[in-house]
Structures are given as C-alpha cells and as structure tokens.
Amino acid sequence: MKNVKLLFQPLVLLLASSMLLVTCSDKLEENDGQLAADDLDYTNMNDMVLPLYGAYSATYTRGWEDPLLLGVRGDDVNAGGLDDQPLFAETDLYNYDKTFWMFNQVWNNFYSDLAVIINTAEIVERYKEFATGNNIARADQYIAETKxxxxYQHLNMARLWGNIFIIESTRFDEEVSNGVDTKEEVMQYVSDLMDEAIPFLPDVRPNERTDIPGGVTKYTALALKAMANQELENYQEVANATGQIINSSKFMLFNDFYELFKKPGKLSNESLFELQFSDFNQASGATENHLYAPFGPSNxxxxxxxxxxGWGFYEPSLKYIKFMLDRGETVRLETSVLFTPDGIAEIQSDPAYTNLPNLVSNTTPDGDVINNYVRANFASGKHYLPSNQLTEGRNxxxxxxxxxxxxxxxxLxxxxxxxxxxxxxxxxxxDEAVNMVRSRANMPALSGVTTAQVLNxxxxxxxxxxxxxxxxxIRVNDYSELSYEGRTFSADxxxxxxxxAQLDLLPLGSNN
Known part of the structure; x- marks a missing residue:
C-alpha cells in the first residue's frame, strides 16, 4: 500500500488503512470474494474512511504506461523510445500486436484498481449496516465516491477496448461469466452510475474538501457523466451536465497556463479531478510520486x-507544433512543448517555418536546457516540472x-x-465558453464558433x-486528421x- 493517505491524514491512519486493505485482500481471496463478518469491527465508525483511502490510492498510483497508451495514437503525440519499446512505436503507427506487454499491463492495472474500489464500496456498505445519525450520510458519500x-476506470477501458466487462461486485467470476458489455452500454452505465452518485457527493470543488482534500465531488461526477454522453453523442446530456458545472460558478481557469501544470497549479480552482502526489517537502523519507520519466527528455x-x-517516450508531434504556429499560439505552445536543437532545425527545414518566434527555444522559461537525444526531437511540456521546483534532495x-x-x-x-x-x-x-479559454491563452475572441473551431x-x-x-x-470519424506523417488510419x-493473455483466460471473443 502506497503512502498517498499522508496527503489526507497523519501517518497513523496510513498504517491502519494499509493493514486493513491487506487484510481485506487476503480474506477476499480466502472466501471467494466474500469478506467474513468478523474480520473487521464494523461498529467502529472512526475506521470507515480507511478503505476509502485505499480506493483513492489505487486510483492515484497509475502505472506509467496508462497515460502513454491512452494518448499515443493521437495526432498530437508520437512515440519515442524506438530502441526500447518497438511495439509502442508500432501502436502509434496503428499496427497493433496483441502480445505487447503494455496492452496486458494496462488492462490489469484498470481491473486491479476496480477490484480495490468495488471492495471498498462493499466494506463501507457493511459499516453502514451499523451506522446511525450522520454516519449513515457519511457512508452514502463514501459509497458514492467509489462509484x-x-x-473513471470503466470509461478509460471502454475508450481503449470498446466492449469490456462491467464490474459491480467482488463476485468476479460471476461478473465475468455475464460476458462483455458493448462500449455504448459501458458509457450508459457510467452516466447512470453518476446519476446514482451525485445526490450523495459534496457540493464543492475538490480543493474545498477538508475531509479528503482534492477528493471527488458532485462536479467530478457531472464531468464524467458529460464525457460518457459525449462518447454516446448525446450532446444535450453533455450540455446539461457541463452546464450545471458552469452555472455553479465554483470553477475558474487558473490564471497562468504555464504554471497550471506545475506545483503552483496543484489543486487549483480549475481542477475537477487530479491525481495527487507529494514528497512532503522533505529531502528524504516517505514519497508519493508518479513516474514522469517516460514523458521527459533523455538529455x-x-x-x-x-x-x-527522462526517457523520451512521449513526443509532441510536428503536426501539432505547426498547427500551433499557424494559429499564432504563444502561451500554450511554450507550455506544451519542450524543444531540442534538432527539433527546432526540423521545424525550420520547412521553408514556411524558417522564421520562428523567440519562444521556440531549447531553453525553458525556467532555464532548463533541453539537449538533443536519440529518441525524440520534442518532449511534453505539460508533464515537465522545472528543476528549480524540485524539493531539495528530490531529483x-x-x-x-x-x-x-x-x-x-x-x-467549457x-x-x-x-x-x-x-x-x-x-x-x-x-462563443463565451470558447473565448474564456482563448482569453487565457492570449488568443483573440471568436464569434459564431462552429463545431470544427471548437475541436481545433x-x-x-x-x-x-x-x-x-x-x-x-474517432468520435467524429475524422480519420484524415489521424492519417498524418506517413500514417494511414481506418475504422478498424x-x-x-x-x-x-486475457483472451487465453476470459470469454472475450472479438471487439472488432
């Protein structure tokens, strides 16, 4: 069990929750997914929050491969690291090998997290049986948070694989025996699940929560509902859910786009959901970090x-960079891309981009110098933390x-x-929604915005x-945008x- 609970509570609760979840895991294995009634003291309401910490820990401690696999096929990102991970590079080229270790690892990551999350909900349900007064409402809130x-896990899996297993209980064999649900069914499930959760969730921003700072709220659920309905192309439901968030007047854009993705932007008023990490501002001792090295420059x-x-495994595409230059973007381009000298030369090799703005530099605004390296010509600035923001002793x-x-x-x-x-x-x-976003980026206002302009x-x-x-x-079937830099994309x-590895174990069939 990781130390993420230190972000919320003293170390004693960390240790207690760690022991609790290990015990629960062992007991679930022994009892075919059923936790015996005498394993925990369900009358001790002070402990009811502990399994919830475990659910957050499972969610926060994402494998480094998860965001890479989710993002690498877009025309905004190219795979680096061709020498180390050739099948990752092939995935970026839409050549899929079902034996690639990363596919199986990400599948296991999401379903392992679901096992912890669903187990948490069932444990809290047992506490609720003995709860009275305000503790009943607290149990309902915790269960809603697990939903x-x-x-979040189901949405990501369905986006990657389409038809997947919906998991609602720790009776995993039974859940799997029901077969996979279609992508559309999963998205509707997510939407309906958020409707169930919303009435019991705090009506605050995540950064306003004092019990679990940064924990999910009603507005996180509304955002996930909107995302699921967007996948279903049910745009009225998207407008309804996002409209509630907007009309709450609780959220605002962080004033500095560059710092939003760095330590000053932690738990800002812009955030509806973020994975939290910390080295607790100490040079040694407990730490809770995501492995960002795959995103960073290797020199x-x-x-x-x-x-x-870093490792150089996640490269902003030349297409994206030229798109931003053509728009006259400054703030967002400087934030999003780290340039190497070779990368700058590659841009300038196109006669249309000989004269580049000063922001296109291999020295970041914080003074870190990005050198040439074999795996890529650019790196993601959104996953970059300036070295001068590192805690002393944490390298x-x-x-x-x-x-x-x-x-x-x-x-918006x-x-x-x-x-x-x-x-x-x-x-x-x-127009107003788009122009709020553009204003922060120092981009001129638009009028009569079209769908194409919003997607841009x-x-x-x-x-x-x-x-x-x-x-x-892929939602709008714009395959021409994904057919870029020598790639050819098609519906299949x-x-x-x-x-x-999952086909060998589970009744999956084909998802195509």
Whole structure:
C-alpha cells in the first residue's frame, strides 16, 4: 500500500488503512470474494474512511504506461523510445500486436484498481449496516465516491477496448461469466452510475474538501457523466451536465497556463479531478510520486544540478507544433512543448517555418536546457516540472508533481461543442465558453464558433492530455486528421485488440 493517505491524514491512519486493505485482500481471496463478518469491527465508525483511502490510492498510483497508451495514437503525440519499446512505436503507427506487454499491463492495472474500489464500496456498505445519525450520510458519500472512481476506470477501458466487462461486485467470476458489455452500454452505465452518485457527493470543488482534500465531488461526477454522453453523442446530456458545472460558478481557469501544470497549479480552482502526489517537502523519507520519466527528455542540462532526466517516450508531434504556429499560439505552445536543437532545425527545414518566434527555444522559461537525444526531437511540456521546483534532495524527474485529469477548460469546450451541435444551454453561449479559454491563452475572441473551431480549440488546449484528441477524432470519424506523417488510419484501428493473455483466460471473443 502506497503512502498517498499522508496527503489526507497523519501517518497513523496510513498504517491502519494499509493493514486493513491487506487484510481485506487476503480474506477476499480466502472466501471467494466474500469478506467474513468478523474480520473487521464494523461498529467502529472512526475506521470507515480507511478503505476509502485505499480506493483513492489505487486510483492515484497509475502505472506509467496508462497515460502513454491512452494518448499515443493521437495526432498530437508520437512515440519515442524506438530502441526500447518497438511495439509502442508500432501502436502509434496503428499496427497493433496483441502480445505487447503494455496492452496486458494496462488492462490489469484498470481491473486491479476496480477490484480495490468495488471492495471498498462493499466494506463501507457493511459499516453502514451499523451506522446511525450522520454516519449513515457519511457512508452514502463514501459509497458514492467509489462509484465516481469506478466510472473513471470503466470509461478509460471502454475508450481503449470498446466492449469490456462491467464490474459491480467482488463476485468476479460471476461478473465475468455475464460476458462483455458493448462500449455504448459501458458509457450508459457510467452516466447512470453518476446519476446514482451525485445526490450523495459534496457540493464543492475538490480543493474545498477538508475531509479528503482534492477528493471527488458532485462536479467530478457531472464531468464524467458529460464525457460518457459525449462518447454516446448525446450532446444535450453533455450540455446539461457541463452546464450545471458552469452555472455553479465554483470553477475558474487558473490564471497562468504555464504554471497550471506545475506545483503552483496543484489543486487549483480549475481542477475537477487530479491525481495527487507529494514528497512532503522533505529531502528524504516517505514519497508519493508518479513516474514522469517516460514523458521527459533523455538529455538535458537542468538549472538544478543532479536533477534526473527522462526517457523520451512521449513526443509532441510536428503536426501539432505547426498547427500551433499557424494559429499564432504563444502561451500554450511554450507550455506544451519542450524543444531540442534538432527539433527546432526540423521545424525550420520547412521553408514556411524558417522564421520562428523567440519562444521556440531549447531553453525553458525556467532555464532548463533541453539537449538533443536519440529518441525524440520534442518532449511534453505539460508533464515537465522545472528543476528549480524540485524539493531539495528530490531529483527524480517531476518529483512531487500532481497529474491533472479533468480541467474546467475541458468542461467549457465540451459545453461549447454540444451547443454548436444544437443542444440547448443556460447561462453561457458557445462563443463565451470558447473565448474564456482563448482569453487565457492570449488568443483573440471568436464569434459564431462552429463545431470544427471548437475541436481545433480542444486540440490547442488539451493536447498531450489522456488521449482526448484521439478520442475526439474517432468520435467524429475524422480519420484524415489521424492519417498524418506517413500514417494511414481506418475504422478498424479505433480500438486496441484484447491482450492475448486475457483472451487465453476470459470469454472475450472479438471487439472488432
């Protein structure tokens, strides 16, 4: 069990929750998924929160491969690391090998998390049987939180593989025997699950929670509901859900786009959901970090001597960079891309881009110098933490950096797209929503925005983030955008094949 609970409570609760979850896991294995009544003291309401910490820990401690696999097929991202992970590079080229270890690992990551999350809900249900007064409402809230965390896992899996198993209980054999549900059924399940959860969730921003700072709230659930309905192309429901978030007046864009993705942007008023990490501002001892090295340049000269480099596995595409230059983007381009000298030369090899703005530099605004390296010509600035923001003594790439998952800018742009597709809305027009996002980026206002313009705005604003661009393009069947830099995309490439290891174990069939 990781130390993520230190973000919420003293170490004693960390240790207690760790012991609890290990015990629960062992007992579940012994009892075919059923936890015996005498394993825990369900009358001790002080302990009811402990399994919930475990559910958050499972969600936060994502494998490094998860965001890479979700995002690499978009035209905003290219795979680096050709020498180390050739099948990852092939995935970026839409050549899928179902024996690739990463497919199976990500599948296992999500379903392992679901096992912890669903187990948490069942444990809290047992506490609820003995609860009285305010503890009944607290149990209902905790169960609702597990539903949000479960929805997040199901949504991502269905985006990758389409037809998957919906898991609602720890009777896993029974759940699997029911067979897979279609992608559409999974998305409707996510939407309905959020309807169940919303009445019991805190009506606050995540950063306003004092019991579990940064924990999910009503608005996280509304965001996931909107995402699921966007996949279903039910744009009125998208407008309804995002409209509630907007009309709450609780969220606002962080004023500095560059710092949003760094330590100053942690748990900002823009965040509806983020994975939380910390080194607790100490040079040694407990730490809770995501492994950001795959995103980073494998050769740099940091301002802080000894700061570790990355692996070079996640490269902003040249197409994206030229798209941003053509738009006159400054703030978002400088934030999103780290340039090497070779990368700058590659851009300038096109006569249309000989004269580049000063922001196209291999020295970041914080003074870190990005050197040439074999695996890529560019690196993701959104996953970069300046070396001068590292805690003294902590040299791992990105140490202590949070991982943003759902931002208010995405909510505004989902709302705007839904409005351009004919959905009704209250309190804001599509133009107003788009222009709020553009204003922060120092981009001029638009009027009469079209669906195409909103999708372009999402490309500029949300590139390199969780595959948003890729899933947008396959949703609107714009295969021409994904056929770039020598790639050819077709409908049969939308979903990853099931991992061979899972085909050997489970009644999956084909998802294509």
């Amino acid at each position: 949000v965390l479960s929805a 740099w000269t940091p301002v802080v001597e000894g700061a570790s480099n 791992a790439y990105g140490s202590g950096k949070n991982f943003l998952v759902i931002r208010y800018s995405e909510i 742009l989902m709302y705007a797209e839904a409005r351009t597709r004919g959905a009704s809305g209250t309190g804001m027009s599509a 705005e999402k490309f500029a604003e949300l590139a390199m983030e969780w595959g948003i661009r890729y899933f947008d393009m 490439k939308e979903l990853l094949p099931y991992p061979q």
